[in-house]
Amino acid sequence: MPAHLDYGQIAVWIHRYYKAANPGAGYVDFDQLPEFLKADNRDAAMRIGSVLTMVGLRLEHRNGEAWGETEQGVIRQTIEDSINLLAEAEHEGWVESRVRNGWQTGDRKDTDKREHHLLASYSRLADRIKRKQVAAGAEKKKDGTPMSVDEEVDFEKDKDRDSVRNYVDIIARTDYRIVREV
Numbered sequence: 001m002p003a004h005l006d007y008g009q010i011a012v013w014i015h016r017y018y019k020a021a022n023p024g025a026g027y028v029d030f031d032q033l034p035e036f037l038k039a040d041n042r043d044a045a046m047r048i049g050s051v052l053t054m055v056g057l058r059l060e061h062r063n064g065e066a067w068g069e070t071e072q073g074v075i076r077q078t079i080e081d082s083i084n085l086l087a088e089a090e091h092e093g094w095v096e097s098r099v100r101n102g103w104q105t106g107d108r109k110d111t112d113k114r115e116h117h118l119l120a121s122y123s124r125l126a127d128r129i130k131r132k133q134v135a136a137g138a139e140k141k142k143d144g145t146p147m148s149v150d151e152e153v154d155f156e157k158d159k160d161r162d163s164v165r166n167y168v169d170i171i172a173r174t175d176y177r178i179v180r181e182v
Helices: 007-021 035-055 069-081 083-100 122-136 149-165 167-172
Strands: 057-061 176-180
Touching (some): 035 057
16 A cells, blocks of 8 residues: 555545435544544545455545546446455454454444454454344344345345445545546
8 A cells, every 4th residue: 555645534535425325324423433443534534445455456646636537437347347356355354453442242233342243354244143133133124024134145245245345436535536546
């Protein structure tokens, strides 16, 4: 990862993006976050660059230049062409970040205790979700019925896919852009 990138700036924009996308979810401003959640956002910023390298993309400073919709569309398509690979890398990097920042595997998500049931590799998500469903119940579908383990695994993997798809929108708000490696 290039050392000249301001991952702190990207981290703030990641948080702002998800705060705006989830009104009513109780998000506070970045500067009000506890340090361990700021670190989580900084790790997410650094992860964008490392995940993108898997498909020959990288972050670079725009130096005041525009990042056009056409260019963004090409990057979106490159990401979509490898979405499952990138989503798995995003998840694996998230797990590494959480563990490095003192999180532990738990039966459910508990931010105060820094526990999360999904601190496992992609291949073990079904096992972790089964345990969570026994301990805390299944996530609910839109109609209010409980999800099966397979449905909940798909739901969680969709979150990872969406995280990667959001890279372009997040980076477009910063002083950076995503480009193909030369």
